[in-house]
Amino acid sequence: MPLEPFKASRSLTMGVELELQLVNLTDFDLTALAPDLLHLLSLRNFPGDVKPEMTESMIEVSTGVHARHDELLAQLSDIRDVMVVAGDRLNIALCGGGTHPFQHWVEQHIFAKPRFEQLSLLYGYLAKQFTVFGQHVHIGCASADEALYLLHALNRYVPHFIALSASSPFLQGVDTLFDSSRLNSVYAFPLSGRAPFLLDWSEFEHGYFAKMENTGVVKSMKDFYWDIRPKPEFGTIELRVCDTPLTIERAAALAAYLQALCRMLLERRAPPPVEDDYLVYNYNRFQACRFGFDGLIVHPRTNESIGLRDDILATLRELEPHAAALNSVPALSELHRAVAYEGNHAGLLRRLFAREGGVEGMVDAAVRLFRGDRPS
Amino acid sequence: MSESLSTIAAPLAWPLAIAVAWLAGELGHRWLSLPRVSSYGIAGFFMAESQGGFLMVPSGSTIPLLADFAFSLMLFELGFRINLRWLRADPWLGVTSVVEAAATFSAVFLLAQFFAVPMMSALLLAALSMSTSPAAVVRVVNELKSSGQVTERLLHLTAFNCVLAVVVFKMVLGYWILASAGSLFHAAWNSLMVVAVSAGIGVLFGVAVPVLLRSIGAVGRNATVAFAIAALLLTALTLVLNFSPLLAALVFGLVARHRRVIFSQAQNNFGALGDLLSVLLFVFVAASVEWKQVVDGAELALAVLGVRLVVKTLSTTLFARLSGITWRKGALTGLAMTPMSVFVILLLEHSRHLDLGSFEQVAGIAAIVIILEVAGPILTRRALVWAGEARR
Numbered sequence: 001m002p003l004e005p006f007k008a009s010r011s012l013t014m015g016v017e018l019e020l021q022l023v024n025l026t027d028f029d030l031t032a033l034a035p036d037l038l039h040l041l042s043l044r045n046f047p048g049d050v051k052p053e054m055t056e057s058m059i060e061v062s063t064g065v066h067a068r069h070d071e072l073l074a075q076l077s078d079i080r081d082v083m084v085v086a087g088d089r090l091n092i093a094l095c096g097g098g099t100h101p102f103q104h105w106v107e108q109h110i111f112a113k114p115r116f117e118q119l120s121l122l123y124g125y126l127a128k129q130f131t132v133f134g135q136h137v138h139i140g141c142a143s144a145d146e147a148l149y150l151l152h153a154l155n156r157y158v159p160h161f162i163a164l165s166a167s168s169p170f171l172q173g174v175d176t177l178f179d180s181s182r183l184n185s186v187y188a189f190p191l192s193g194r195a196p197f198l199l200d201w202s203e204f205e206h207g208y209f210a211k212m213e214n215t216g217v218v219k220s221m222k223d224f225y226w227d228i229r230p231k232p233e234f235g236t237i238e239l240r241v242c243d244t245p246l247t248i249e250r251a252a253a254l255a256a257y258l259q260a261l262c263r264m265l266l267e268r269r270a271p272p273p274v275e276d277d278y279l280v281y282n283y284n285r286f287q288a289c290r291f292g293f294d295g296l297i298v299h300p301r302t303n304e305s306i307g308l309r310d311d312i313l314a315t316l317r318e319l320e321p322h323a324a325a326l327n328s329v330p331a332l333s334e335l336h337r338a339v340a341y342e343g344n345h346a347g348l349l350r351r352l353f354a355r356e357g358g359v360e361g362m363v364d365a366a367v368r369l370f371r372g373d374r375p376s
Numbered sequence: 377m378s379e380s381l382s383t384i385a386a387p388l389a390w391p392l393a394i395a396v397a398w399l400a401g402e403l404g405h406r407w408l409s410l411p412r413v414s415s416y417g418i419a420g421f422f423m424a425e426s427q428g429g430f431l432m433v434p435s436g437s438t439i440p441l442l443a444d445f446a447f448s449l450m451l452f453e454l455g456f457r458i459n460l461r462w463l464r465a466d467p468w469l470g471v472t473s474v475v476e477a478a479a480t481f482s483a484v485f486l487l488a489q490f491f492a493v494p495m496m497s498a499l500l501l502a503a504l505s506m507s508t509s510p511a512a513v514v515r516v517v518n519e520l521k522s523s524g525q526v527t528e529r530l531l532h533l534t535a536f537n538c539v540l541a542v543v544v545f546k547m548v549l550g551y552w553i554l555a556s557a558g559s560l561f562h563a564a565w566n567s568l569m570v571v572a573v574s575a576g577i578g579v580l581f582g583v584a585v586p587v588l589l590r591s592i593g594a595v596g597r598n599a600t601v602a603f604a605i606a607a608l609l610l611t612a613l614t615l616v617l618n619f620s621p622l623l624a625a626l627v628f629g630l631v632a633r634h635r636r637v638i639f640s641q642a643q644n645n646f647g648a649l650g651d652l653l654s655v656l657l658f659v660f661v662a663a664s665v666e667w668k669q670v671v672d673g674a675e676l677a678l679a680v681l682g683v684r685l686v687v688k689t690l691s692t693t694l695f696a697r698l699s700g701i702t703w704r705k706g707a708l709t710g711l712a713m714t715p716m717s718v719f720v721i722l723l724l725e726h727s728r729h730l731d732l733g734s735f736e737q738v739a740g741i742a743a744i745v746i747i748l749e750v751a752g753p754i755l756t757r758r759a760l761v762w763a764g765e766a767r768r
Contacts, residue, residue, distance in 0.1 A: 024523070026457045026633070035764065036525040040700040088465035089700050091528050107521060109767060 001219060003209045006144035006201060009065070009235030012263055012326070013140035014072060014255045017062040018244050019053055019133040020083070020370075021095040028363035030100050030131070032056035032109040033092050040086050047078040054116050055108040055131045059094075065140065069259070069328035073252040077372075080248050084371050093367040096251075097349065098133055098168030098182035098243025101359045105129045126189065132182040133244040135165060137255045138236035139262050144201030146266070147230045151195060151237050152273035153265045154258075155281055158227055158241055159288035159297050160312050164335060165242035165254055166292050167345035173359060179292035179346035182243050183285070191218065192225040193282075197275040204230075227285075241285075246345045246369045249334060256331035260322040261315070276300070292344050312339050386432075390439060390656075393423050393431045397659045411757045413515045413658050417717070417749035420662030431663050440725065441612065443660040446653030447511055447722055448611045448625035449604060449646045451538075454510045455578075455629020458535045468699040469529065473536040476691035476710070477506045480537075481544065483687045484680055491676050493739045496555075499548045500738045504720045505684050507541035508534040510626075512715035512753040515654055518645050520757065524765035525701045530712045530756070533692070535626060538719060542623050545723060546571050574620040575627045581610050582631020603632070604646055620726060622719070661721045662749050669742035677743030681714075688713050705763055712759035715752025717745045 024031035034056045041050050049062045061079050066072040080094075087094050105128045110120045120127040141147035166179035178184070186192050198204045212218050221229060227241045239258055245251050277300040287295030293309040316336050323332045338344055352365045397419040404415035423429040463470045484505040488498035513534050517527055550567025554560060585606045589599060607625060614621040645651060670677075689710030696706020720741060760766050 025459050031523045032765070033524055036701060036705070039702060043700065085465075086700075088462075090525060091459055091462045091465070091532075107767065109523075112764065 002213070003205050003221070004232045006141075006147065006230070006232040007235040008142055008144075009140035010067070011140055011142040011146070011266070012259055013065045013067050014259050015063050015065050015138040015234075015236070016072065016076065016251055016255050017060055017136040017138075018076075018096075018248075018251055019058055019060050019135070020244065021097060021100050021133055022057045022059060022087075023093045023095050023100070023363060023367060025091060025093055028093075028360045028367070030057035030103040030108065031092055033090060034059050034111060036090055037086060037092070040089060041082070044082070047082060048075060050083075052111045052113060052116075054111060054119065054127060056111050057100075057103070057108060058131060058133065067326075069252060069256040069326070069331045072255060073249065073331075076248040076252055080370070080372070094370055095363060095367045096133070096167065096244045096246040096370045097345070097366055098166070098180055099171050099185075100131070100133075101170030101349075101362060102173040103131065104172070105131055123189070129185055129188070132168065132185045134182065134186075134240060135242040135244045135251055135254065137239045137242065137258050138231065138234060139239075139258060140234075140236050144204075144230070144232070145199065147235075147237050148199050148201060148204060149273070150262055150265060151228045151230060152197060152199065152277070153270070154228060154237075154239070154261065155194070155273060155277050156284075156300055157261055157315070158239075158281070159284045159295065159308055160315065161239060161254065161258070162241050162285065162288035163292045163295060163308050163344060164257070164312065164338065165245055165250070165344070166289070167243040167245055167349060169346040169349055170353070170359060170362075175350065175353075178290050179344060180243050180289045183241065183289050186225060186240075189225045191223055193227065194278060195224070195226045195229060197273075197278065199273075243345075246348065246366050247372075248370075250338075250345065253331040253334045256323070256326070256328035257319070257335055260319040260326055260328060260332065263322045263326060264319060271301070292346055293339055309339055389431050393420070393659055393663075394652075394655050396423065398655050401655065411512075411516050411519060411753035413512055413654065414750045414753045416655050416658035417662040417746075420659030421665060421746060421749070423659070424663035424665070426666040426668075431659075439656070439660060441615065442653065443657045444615060444621050444722060444725075445608050445611045446650075446657035447718060448607045448621055449650050449653065450511050450514045451622060451625035452603065452607050452629035452632075453645070453650075454514055454531060454535050455626040455631075456633045457531050458630050458633065459532075460630070460634065462532065466699055468695045469532060470536075472529075472692055472695040472699065473533050473540075475695070476533065476688050476713075477537045477540045479687045479691055480506050480684055483683050487679055487683050488676070488739070491679070491739070493676070496548075496552050497739050499551075500545065501680065501741060503541055503545040503548050504723065504738065504741065505680060505716070505744075506544065507538050507716050507719050507723075508713040509715040509717055509719040509748075509752065510534050510538060511654070511657060511718035512756060513712070515645075516753050516756045516760065520760055520766040522760045522763075522765040522767070524705075524763060526705050526708050526712060526760060526763040527765050529692070529699075529701075529709045530759075533709065533713060535630075537713075538626065539623065541719070542620060542723065543571055546620075549727065570619055571623065573617075574614060574623040577610060577614060577619065578624040578627025579631050581606055581624070581628040582635060585628075586632055586635045600646060604649060615726075618726075620723075622722060622726075657718060658749065661718050662746065664721055664725075665742045665746045670746050671743075673740035673743040676740035677747060680740060680744060681747060685711070685714060708759040708763045712756045714755040715748055717749040717752060720745055 022031055022033050034052050051060045053060050063075045083094050108128045108131050110116055162180055168180050168182040171181045196208055228239050231238045280298040280300050284297040287297050295308040296305050297308050323329045353362045356362050397416045400415040400419040401412035404410035405412050423431040425432050481502045485498055485502035488501050546567040550563040554563035610624050611621045614624045689707050692710035693706040696703050
C-alpha cells in the first residue's frame with residue numbers, strides 16, 4: 001500500500017493520545033480488563049476516542065483537535081472523569097506513569113485483535129514487554145514539507161520532552177536509576193529511533209518509504225516506531241518520546257510546550273536542521289532518560305556541554321511571547337515549576353515510594369494523583 | 377503381625393493420601409486439563425474407608441483442624457480481595473447478590489418441599505445451597521491467573537453469598553433449637569451470637585494484625601507468614617469456642633484489606649503452604665462422604681443442582697447490563713458460581729456439637745457435595761475460559 005497523501009491541516013493545532021494503566025485495587029498490579037472497560041464505555045457518549053492497546057491491561061484515550069491549551073485540558077479532564085467513573089463501576093483503577101513498576105510482563109494478555117496477534121507473533125516476548133505507557137502529541141501542519149521541517153528541527157528538543165515527561169523510574173520491582181526506563185523498551189524494536197533525514201515530502205515518499213515498502217519490511221507508517229513520525233492521514237507530526245505523566249495537567253502542558261516550540265521554529269529564525277545534528281542525538285536522548293533534568297547534553301551546533309535543566313529553562317524564557325500568543329502561559333508555568341523547583345514525575349514517584357514503603361503503595365498514590373486528588 | 381502392621385500404617389495414611397491426590401491432580405491437569413482440585417476430590421473419595429480405601433476421617437485429630445486452617449487461608453485471601461466500595465460505585469452488584477441468594481434459597485426450599493423433605497432439613501438444604509464455595513473459586517482463579525469482570529464479580533458474589541448462607545444457616549439452627557428445646561437463650565446464642573462474635577473476632581484480628589506488623593516494621597515480605605500464623609490462631613480459637621472460623625477468616629481478610637495493608641502478588645494462595653494444605657482440604661472433604669449417602673440422595677441432589685444453576689445464572693444475567701457488563705459475561709458469572717462442596721462440609725462439621733447429626737439431617741447433601749467437588753471447579757474453569765479471562 002503506497003503512502004497516503006499528506007492531508008494538510010491547520011498549523012499548530014494539537015491533539016493528545018495517552019496510554020493508561022489498568023490496575024486492580026487489591027494488590028495494585030496490572031489487570032487485563034480492557035475488553036470489559038471498552039464494552040462499558042461503548043454504552044455511553046465518550047468525550048474523545050478510546051482504543052485497545054497491545055495488551056489487555058492497557059487502554060489508549062485520545063482527544064480531538066484543539067488550538068488552545070485550556071480547551072485541550074478541559075477535554076482531557078472530561079475524558080479522565082468518564083474513565084474514572086467507568087473504572088469504579090468495574091472495580092479497577094486507571095493510572096498514569098510510563099511503566100507499571102512491578103508488573104511481570106510474562107503475565108500480560110495480548111489483546112484479541114488481528115494486528116496485535118500478528119505483532120505478538122512477529123516480535124515474540126518484545127510484544128508483551130511493550131506493556132509500557134506513552135503520551136503521543138500530534139501537531140497539525142499546513143503542508144507535508146512543513147511537517148518534515150518541524151520533525152527534524154525538533155531533534156534538539158527531544159531530550160526536553162523526555163526529561164519533562166519522565167515517569168518510569170521503576171521496572172520489574174526495582175529502581176532502574178533511569179528517569180525514563182520506558183524508552184529502553186521502545187528501543188528494542190528494529191524500526192525505532194529517528195526518522196531518516198529528508199526534508200522533501202516527495203523524496204520521503206518515493207525515495208524512502210516506497211523503497212522500504214518494496215523490501216517487505218514495512219506496510220504502513222504504523223510500522224515505524226520513530227521518536228517523531230509524520231502522520232499523513234491526520235496531516236500531523238507525532239511526538240512519541242513522552243512517558244504518560246501521572247496527571248492530565250502535565251499531559252496538556254507538554255502538548256502546549258510542543259505547540260509553542262513549533263510556533264517558534266516556524267518563524268525559521270534558527271539555522272535549518274542538518275543531518276549532523278543527529279551526531280549527538282542518541283547521546284543526549286540517553287542523558288535525558290537516565291538523569292532527567294540533571295542530564296548533561298551536547299549542543300549539536302556549538303558542541304558545548306549544557307545542563308538539560310538550564311537548557312529547558314532558557315527555552316521556556318524564549319517561548320514566553322509564543323505562549324502568550326497561544327494562550328498557554330499557565331501550561332508553561334507548570335513546566336517551569338517542575339524544572340526549577342519540584343522535579344519531574346520520576347522524582348515524585350521515588351518520593352512516594354520512600355513515603356509509602358513499597359511499590360504497591362506508590363501505585364496507590366499514583367492512582368489518586370490521576371484521579372485529580374492532590375498529593376498529601 | 378497384622379496389628380503391628382496397622383500401627384505402622386495408620387500414621388502413614390494421610391501423608392500417603394496427600395501424595396496420591398497431588399499426583400492425581402498433576403496428571404489430571406496435564407492429560408485432561410482438569411482443575412487440580414477436582415482430581416484431589418476424586419482421589420480423596422476413592423481412598424476413603426467408607427469406599428473400601430485406607431483413609432479414615434479422624435475426628436478430634438489435627439486433620440480436621442488443618443482442613444479448617446487451609447480453608448481459613450482461602451477465606452482470608454477472598455476477604456482480602458473484596459472491595460466494599462464497589463457496592464457504592466455499582467449498586468447493581470449488591471442487588472444481584474441479594475437476589476441470587478434469596479432466589480436460590482426460595483427455589484431450593486420449594487423443590488425440597490416437592491420432594492417431601494422434612495421442614496428442618498429443607499430449610500438447611502436451602503440455606504447451604506445459597507453459598508458458592510470459596511475454596512474452588514479461589515483455587516481456580518489463581519490457577520488460571522484470570523482477570524476480568526467475571527472473575528471480579530465471581531469473587532465478590534461468592535464472598536457475599538457465603539456470609540448470607542452462614543447467617544441464614546445459623547438462623548435456621550436457632551429456629552430448630554427453639555422449636556426442639558424451647559430455650560430462647562440457647563437458640564439466640566447459637567444463631568445471632570455466633571454470627572456476631574465470629575465476625576467480631578475477624579474484625580479484631582483484621583485491626584490488630586496490621587497494627588502489629590506496622591509496629592515491628594514488617595509489612596513487606598514477612599506479611600505472608602504473619603497472616604498465615606494469625607489465620608491458624610483464629611481458626612483454632614473459633615473452633616475451641618464453637619464459633620464460626622469461616623465467618624471470622626472472611627471478615628479478617630476484609631478488614632485487613634480496608635486497613636490498607638498491601639498483600640503483594642507473589643503471596644497469592646499463601647505460596648507452597650497454601651498449595652499443600654489445599655490438597656489436604658479437598659481430600660478431607662471428599663473422604664467425609666459415603667457412597668451410600670450419595671446414592672440415596674442422588675435424585676434430589678441432581679434436581680437441586682439444576683435449579684440452583686438456573687436460578688444463579690438467571691439472576692446474574694438479569695442484572696448484567698445494568699452493571700455495565702454483557703449478557704454473556706453475566707451468564708458466565710452465574711455458571712462460575714456453581715461450586716459449594718468445601719464450604720458446606722465445613723459448615724456442617726462446625727455444627728456437630730449441636731447433635732444435629734449433620735449429613736443425615738440434610739437430605740441429598742452428600743451427593744451434592746461429591747458431584748460438585750468434581751464438577752464445580754470444572755464449570756468455574758470453563759466459565760472463566762469462555763469469558764476470555766484466563767491467561768493466554
